[in-house]
Amino acid sequence: MAVRVDGVVQGVGFRPFVHALADRFGLAGHVGNDAAGVFAEVEGARQAVADFLTAVREQAPRLAVVERVTAAEIAGLGETGFRIVPSPAGGGARTLVSADSATCDDCLRELHDPADRRYRYPFVNCTNCGPRFTIVRSVPYDRPATTMAPFPMCADCAREYHDPGDRRFHAQPVCCPACGPALRLLGGPAGDPIESTVDLLRTGHVLAIKGLGGYHLAVDACDDAAARLLRSRKHREDKPFAVMVPGLAAARELCEVDDLAIRLLTDRRRPIVLLPRRQGSGVAGAVAPGNRQLGVMLPYTPLHHLLLERLAGPIVLTSGNISDEPIGYRDDEVRERLGPIADAFLVHDRAIHIRTDDSVVRPFRGRAQLMRRSRGYVPExxxxxxxxxxxxxxxxxxxxxxxxxxxxxxxxxxxxxxxxxxxxxxxxxxxxxxxxxxxxxxxxxxxxxxxxxxxxxxxxxxxxxxxxxxQHHHAHIAACLADNGVAGPVLGVAFDGLGYGPDGTIWGGELLLADLAGFTRVGHLAPVPMPGGTAAIKQPWRMAAAYLDTAYGAGVPGLDVVRRNESRWPDVVALGHRAINAPLTSSAGRLFDAVAAILGTRDAINYEGQAAVELEQLADPGERGAYRSTITPGEPLVVVGADLVVSAVDELRAGVPVPLIAARFHNGVAAAIAHACVTLRERTGVGTVALSGGVFQNLLLLARTAEALERAGFAVLTHSRVPANDGGVSLGQAVVAAAQAG
CATH class of the missing domain: 3.30.420.360 (Nucleotidyltransferase; domain 5)
Known part of the structure; x- marks a missing residue:
């Protein structure tokens, strides 16, 4: 029988798994990798072959994803025994490459066993864990096609590699202290690199640490001065840092951790998980200033485990880059670019072939909502x-x-x-x-x-x-459709910062009747000027000026946001009146910016979406009151966002606490979306709503909107496998192009 297996079947121990199955069922033949996946030929009793094929489908290794198993009768060759054969050269690459995976329990036991030859070796791995995507240069996935090629196996590792009964049978990154990569500390004291790194972290130093997909910058997460020093050197004024903790017990000390959070934290992908933080946890205020959430992750490499066990406390572990640049991964370039930031570098000599930043998720309704899809998920x-x-x-x-x-x-x-x-x-x-x-x-x-x-x-x-x-917002909705495996049509609510509209305006608060192939704009937020163009993105008070001018004209109330910016206010308003460098925008993100500035969160931002993020953090999650907004009928219908601004201003002047105002604004946006969708359902007959765009990373808004739509009888699609933000746009573009081509 000729057998072919498609899916994530290389670099995950699939060939030794097939070898073991063949031995179990008494079959002869061979198995190998090629550019398309795994191939095998087996011969033996008919029932044994049938049982073998069932086991291949149902009992695959932990990291494998079997998409399809096909089998065809061929003439028997009279083989005896079963063997793994070399990968043939050539052929188009159709196989799937496994994502990097966190250190498995078996390897951790070896890491901590003084009697094991890999005791405290920072690069212990096996077929069930370790580097994959980040070290692969080409396929088929064999050692010469990875960055482990410069490390010839010693006799002991080679024996494991060739033993079908060993956990490291044909594990391409297999190595040990005698033959594998080595750790060094550059710029620090001599001695054990792990111990010296821990000493430097404990004394307030900034360390650059080479990981799976790039370098991280690390400081003691309980040392406020060290965290502020890192912010200053990295030019990252306010954006929260992620924190790595030794284990679940430490995570529970810092955050509220439920069953879903445990599943996400301990998943083999080991993402950063955003969780509600506990008061008095001991984490320095400079780590995540003004944020009720904390990004937490568990160790996912042996090196991380060794460091965190010695520290016995949390560390900041943030991307090794200068603000706005990608994570650094080439050794020489990193040492040059991060030299002004890091006091010392903990490095090793296994090259990273493709940089891959940490993934970021948030728990939502029983599953993960991806905010950044990278290490551990790519290239699935x-x-x-x-x-x-x-x-x-x-x-x-x-x-x-x-x-x-x-x-x-x-x-x-x-x-x-x-x-x-x-x-x-x-x-x-x-x-x-x-x-x-x-x-x-x-x-x-x-x-x-x-x-x-x-x-x-x-x-x-x-x-x-x-x-x-x-079109940008069609791509958002198409990405949500692909994420959920449906083709539409749906009512798509695409709320984000901005996207180029075919009418020459800047869209961003859109209601679309859409499927994969096309869309019709059936509704949107009422456009307002964006005074100063891109300056209004970086200075949310400008959007406050635009919305207040739209709502009140010359009679703008005497608010703090006006007083704080009174010297520039008339000129900015005039830009909108004259339509000079003030493009019209229907952006939901800019509406959130305006309300954030009015409520006093900030007038200028240091990272994209900061004002809206802080507005979400400000809102009282227990408040259920909602502001009302006018829905102007027409084709397309128009949601008057200025009504929400007026309600917020009225309550602010009446002395209503700001957290209540922020919550009622969120609830008002959700109610307006539901109201508009009910109206559109009457016109179109479509009863499914897809929610996408960066604004729906706001979990308070997402939850309130989904609840309001479900109460109105809609089926609601949200993101899970790809981000709702612009990180998912490329998938949307791809499925739209495919649908139009078909």
Missing amino acids: PVTAAFPRHVLACGAQLKNTFCLAKDRRAFLSHHIGDLENYETLRSFTEGIEHFRRLFDVHPEVIAHDLHPEYLSTKYALEQDDAELVGV
């Missing part, structure tokens, strides 16, 4: 239909790209904001790597409509494929 594909090979270039902010063919969309790791050379280089190099790895030759290139996005410019420079422009 999303299933959809792609009759032609597609490259989707994504958006400008939180960029990802997507390469797709046949039944699979390979969404990239988090690239970041395409605003500098380093990020653009990561984008272009990543596309080329994915093209080689998955043998995708784009016939269609999808891109955003915004002509100034660097991702769009890249697409337009390609001359060997058909170009498909995809």
Whole structure:
């Protein structure tokens, strides 16, 4: 019987698993990797072969994802015994590459066993854990095609590697202290690198630590001076830092941890999990200033385990970069760029082939809501239909790209904001790597409509494929459809910061009647000027000026936000009146900015979406009151966001506590969405709503909106496998291009 297995079946112990099954059922033959996946030939009793095929489908290794098993009768070769054969050269790459996985329990036992030859070895791994995607140069997944190629196995490791009964049988990253990568501390005291690093962290120093997908910057999370020093050197004024803790007990001391949080924290992907923080936890105020949430993760490499066990407390572990650049991963470049930030570097000599930042999730309604999809998730594909090979270039902010063919969309790791050379280089190099790895030759290139996005410019420079422009908010809704495995039609609510509208205005508070192939704009927030253009994004008080002028005209009440900016207020309002550098926008993100500024959160931001994030943190989650907004009938209908602003101003002047106002505003937005969707259901007959866009990373708004829609009888689609923010746009672009091509 000739057998082929498709899915994530390389680098996960699948060949030794098949070998063990063949021995169990008394079958002869062979198994191997090729560019398409795993192939095998087995011969023996008919029932034994049938039982073997069932076991292949149902008992696969922990990291494997079996998509399909096919078998065909062939003539027997009279083989005796069963063996693993070398990978053949050539052939188009169709196999799937496994994501990096956290250290398994078996390897942790070895790490802590003084009698084991890998005792305290920071690179212990096996077929069930360790580096995968970040070290793969090409497929088939064999050691010479990884960054472990420079490390010839010693006799002991080779014996394990070739023993079908060993956990490391054909584990490509297998190594030990005698033959594998080594740890060094640069710029610190001599001696054991782990002990010296721990001593430096305990005495307030900033350390750069090389991880699976890049370098991190670390300080003691309970040392406020060290956290402030890191902020100053990294130029990261307010954005929260992530924290790594030794284990679940430590996580419970810092945050509220329920059963879902435990599943997310201990998942083999080991993402950063955003959880409600406990008061008096001991974490320094500078780690996550003004934030009721804390991003927590557990150790996912042996090196992390060794460090955290010695420290016995939490550390800040944030991306090793200068603000707005991608995570650093090339050793020489990192030491040059992070030299002004880090006091010392904990490094090793196993190269990282592709940079991969930590993934970020939030628990929501019994499952994870991905905010950043990267290490541990990439390159696992999303299933959809792609009759032609597609490259989707994504958006400008939180960029990802997507390469797709046949039944699979390979969404990239988090690239970041395409605003500098380093990020653009990561984008272009990543596309080329994915093209080689998955043998995708784009016939269609999808891109955003915004002509100034660097991702769009890249697409337009390609001359060997058909170009498909995809409207930004249609891409958001299409991504939500693909995330949920449905084709539509739906009423799509796409709320975000901004996206280029076909009418020349800046969209961002959109109600679309959409399927994968197309959309109609059936509603939106009432447009207001964006005084100063991009300056209004960085200075939310400008949006407050625009909304207050829209609502009150010359009779704007004497609010603190007006007094704080009184010298510039008339000029900014005049920009809107004269329509000079003040494009109209229906952006929901800008409405949130306006209310945040009015309520006094901040007039200027240090990172994208900061004002809205802090408005969510400010809101009282127990408050159920809601402001009302006018829905102006028409095609499209219009939701008057200024009504919500007026209600917030009235209550602010009446002395209502700000947390209640912030909550009632959130609830009012949710009620307006539900009201508008009910009206649109009467027109269209569509009873399913898809929620997407960066504004729906706000879990208070997402929960209130989903509840209001469900009370009104709608089925509600939200994101889980890909982010609601612009990190999911490339997937949406890809499925739209495929639907239009079909």
